[in-house]
Amino acid sequence: xxxxxxxxxxxxxxxxxxxxxxxxxxxxxxxxxxxxxxxxxxxxxxxxxxxxxxxxxxxxxxxxxxxxxxxxxxxxxxxxxxxxxxxxxxxxxxxxxxxxxxxxxxxxxxxxxxxxxxxxxxxxxxxxxxxxxxxxxxxxxxxxxxxxxxxxxxxxxxxxxxxxxxxxxxxxxxxxxxxxxxxxxxxxxxxxxxxxxxxxxxxxxxxxxxxxxxxxxxxxxxxxxxxxxxxxxxxxxxxxxxxxxxxxxxxxxxxx
Amino acid sequence: xxxxxxxxxxxxxxxxxxxxxxxxxxxxxxxxxxxxxxxxxxxxxxxxxxxxxxxxxxxxxxxxxxxxxxxxxxxxxxxxxxxxxxxxxxxxxxxxxxxxxxxxxxxxxxxxxxxxxxxxxxxxxxxxxxxxxxxxxxxxxxxxxxxxxxxxxxxxxxxxxxxxxxxxxxxxxxxxxxxxxxxxxxxxxxxxxxxxxxxxxxxxxxxxxxxxxxxxxxxxxxxxxxxxxxxxxxxxxxxxxxxxxxxxxxxxxxxxxxxxxxxxxxxxxxxxxxxxxxxxxxxxxxxxxxxxxxxxxxxxxxxxxxxxx
Numbered sequence: 001x002x003x004x005x006x007x008x009x010x011x012x013x014x015x016x017x018x019x020x021x022x023x024x025x026x027x028x029x030x031x032x033x034x035x036x037x038x039x040x041x042x043x044x045x046x047x048x049x050x051x052x053x054x055x056x057x058x059x060x061x062x063x064x065x066x067x068x069x070x071x072x073x074x075x076x077x078x079x080x081x082x083x084x085x086x087x088x089x090x091x092x093x094x095x096x097x098x099x100x101x102x103x104x105x106x107x108x109x110x111x112x113x114x115x116x117x118x119x120x121x122x123x124x125x126x127x128x129x130x131x132x133x134x135x136x137x138x139x140x141x142x143x144x145x146x147x148x149x150x151x152x153x154x155x156x157x158x159x160x161x162x163x164x165x166x167x168x169x170x171x172x173x174x175x176x177x178x179x180x181x182x183x184x185x186x187x188x189x190x191x192x193x194x195x196x197x198x199x200x201x202x203x204x205x206x207x208x209x210x211x212x213x214x215x216x217x218x219x220x221x222x223x224x225x226x227x228x229x230x231x232x233x234x235x236x237x238x239x240x241x242x243x244x245x246x247x248x249x250x251x252x253x254x255x256x
Numbered sequence: 257x258x259x260x261x262x263x264x265x266x267x268x269x270x271x272x273x274x275x276x277x278x279x280x281x282x283x284x285x286x287x288x289x290x291x292x293x294x295x296x297x298x299x300x301x302x303x304x305x306x307x308x309x310x311x312x313x314x315x316x317x318x319x320x321x322x323x324x325x326x327x328x329x330x331x332x333x334x335x336x337x338x339x340x341x342x343x344x345x346x347x348x349x350x351x352x353x354x355x356x357x358x359x360x361x362x363x364x365x366x367x368x369x370x371x372x373x374x375x376x377x378x379x380x381x382x383x384x385x386x387x388x389x390x391x392x393x394x395x396x397x398x399x400x401x402x403x404x405x406x407x408x409x410x411x412x413x414x415x416x417x418x419x420x421x422x423x424x425x426x427x428x429x430x431x432x433x434x435x436x437x438x439x440x441x442x443x444x445x446x447x448x449x450x451x452x453x454x455x456x457x458x459x460x461x462x463x464x465x466x467x468x469x470x471x472x473x474x475x476x477x478x479x480x481x482x483x484x485x486x487x488x489x490x491x492x493x494x495x496x497x498x499x500x501x502x503x504x505x506x507x508x509x510x511x512x513x514x515x516x517x518x519x520x521x522x523x524x525x526x527x528x529x530x531x532x533x534x535x536x537x538x539x540x541x542x543x544x545x546x547x548x549x550x551x552x553x554x555x556x557x558x559x560x561x562x563x564x565x
Contacts, residue, residue: 015357
């Protein structure tokens with residue numbers, strides 16, 4: 001049985017990675033171009049006037065946020081669009097008729113989303129090296145945070161794909177929820193700079209914890225305590241996994 | 257002989273309240289070539305959907321080669337190959353990627369899957385298209401691709417939901433030959449089709465489903481022996497009128513001056529009709545069945561005229 005599950009998992013992961021590699025111009029190039037512009041405009045031109053942020057140059061401060069932003073966006077959109085398009089084209093049935101259990105189906109899509117998210121994050125890191133040297137306080141924290149965040153947003157993308165009934169439904173969440181939460185999650189600023197009321201409100205934005213934890217790995221300091229960031233990530237993983245698992249088992253939007 | 261498929265008291269009520277299956281029972285023996293027919297909306301696709309796990313059953317049991325589809329999910333699915341009615345592969349993948357991936361979902365190692373893909377794509381005459389994206393294939397090729405995909409894990413039971421819909425007659429006949437071959441090699445086949453001639457030519461046993469109930473489950477031979485009346489169409493050499501043609505003892509109709517339809521009962525035979533027409537100097541150029549024999553029965557059993565099978 002293990003061999004069956006392992007082979008089906010590998011097949012699904014290969015299919016998912018092939019999908020985004022086949023359309024690399026749409027999937028991997030845009031984050032590189034967008035973040036290069038951020039580095040040039042905000043980092044170089046404006047950053048020089050901003051001065052230090054929490055004791056670091058604005059460019060140094062911004063790098064973890066921008067890496068995380070591309071990881072979040074790419075992990076999410078890979079799974080939501082891949083899952084929904086397979087649902088739309090009905091080729092998700094290839095998986096549903098096969099002896100592939102729910103956790104393998106989920107794992108295949110999630111690993112595909114994480115692979116794209118991490119690859120995009122790696123490219124953005126590469127671009128950042130043209131602007132600022134890479135300083136890492138704890139590789140372990142960097143890896144654990146980025147992996148967990150990528151998993152959280154792959155799961156969120158899967159949830160979106162499960163509920164989506166049209167391509168509009170797949171783009172509404174990133175546009176109206178994910179992007180604002182990411183920008184307000186501390187990519188470009190420390191939330192300690194905000195007035196107390198907005199600091200309080202920001203604490204309800206989960207992305208604040210993720211970016212803070214990741215930034216901690218690079219700079220050795222973040223807006224939130226490291227353990228709080230890890231706990232929030234773990235909580236989201238458990239809750240989202242359980243919801244997606246239950247929905248797929250029940251066949252929500254997949255089986256009639 | 258072992259049962260390839262055993263359905264017991266299967267019920268399905270959709271969330272809309274529509275009762276698609278009202279407790280059907282169906283048994284298909286290993287090695288059979290079985291036709292499941294019924295008008296549109298009768299419950300054929302729902303039945304296939306439940307067997308293939310795409311539709312959640314409301315109650316009842318389904319076993320594939322003795323494995324329950326819920327309790328022995330893995331084992332039952334490994335025995336089963338499904339060729340759905342609609343194209344449901346990724347149109348942007350190549351032909352070979354589609355079949356190799358599908359084999360992987362059934363636990364076939366990639367190396368073996370590559371070997372098998374050559375075998376089945378060659379058998380279905382798709383080998384020279386192996387690197388083409390699926391969307392570039394013709395309709396007939398797409399149908400064959402779905403059959404190749406379903407065979408990649410070498411299932412013991414193959415279910416085909418209208419496999420020859422929209423396929424030209426030449427290709428349809430080559431697909432019939434292929435299906436006959438794999439059936440003779442030991443694969444049990446269940447087929448739904450709109451072409452009743454197809455069911456009559458290929459299948460040994462037949463089930464007719466209507467309004468969510470199995471109304472007939474018998475051998476094709478047995479079913480066709482119930483056919484009591486056949487309608488023949490006679491093409492006349494010279495135009496005829498109602499006054500020049502009269503067939504006593506037969507129900508007939510002059511459809512147009514060149515075409516005569518004659519209904520012939522099982523014990524009447526055609527000789528009497530020919531003798532009368534000969535006496536009246538009515539020359540016949542050619543003759544054919546108005547409808548396929550199975551179609552006559554199907555219409556009678558389901559009351560479905562012009563609907564789907």
